Amino acid sequence: MKAFIPYLFVPVLATAGWVAGAWLPAPAGPTLPSATTIEAPPLLGVPVPPPPEGEPVRVHMKALLPPATVPQASRQGEVRQEPPRVNAILVDGARRVAQVDGQVLTVGDRHGAYRVTAIETHRVLFVQTVLGQRHWIDVNAP
Structure with a gap:
């Protein structure tokens, strides 16, 4: 009989959880941070205008990517290596x-x-x- 005792706790815990969920108030949802302005790093060289009031800040993906390190010769389709x-x-x-x-x-x-x-x-x-x-x-x- 002692091996059966832990199985009695499952319905008791389930009922306690249901009662607590019905009587306790719902938790408040998370609040998202809002940015009014964003300053791009000076090395990017891309100005980011402030958004209209209440709208999110939109930044082009190219402004966030590091500069390409492709050699100038390869951009023109020429690689002068044997x-x-x-x-x-x-x-x-x-x-x-x-x-x-x-x-x-x-x-x-x-x-x-x-x-x-x-x-x-x-x-x-x-x-x-x-x-x-x-x-x-x-x-x-x-």
Whole structure:
């Protein structure tokens, strides 16, 4: 019988909660903060006009984003970096390693403006990080 006693508390607690909810006043809802003016950081260089009375402050998303750090040459579609040269490739089961310009790289590593995307037994796939162009480069290709 002692093991049954905790189960008697479930209906008692449920009834007590219902009675307390019916007799106690409802809690007040949360109050939202309101901004009358907003000052943009001076580095953004974007003026934010004050909103009309009672309306929320609206800021363009570009004003909140950090400045783009894309090189000027890549904005025009020109990246003046030579494609990397693959010296050797080692494939051992699931492990794939490529020696590119004297550096040992695996899938996901970066080499200048290029990122290694895939390594096969005789070639490596590079993706230019700025322009998104794909380049398959063979081992010891001139």
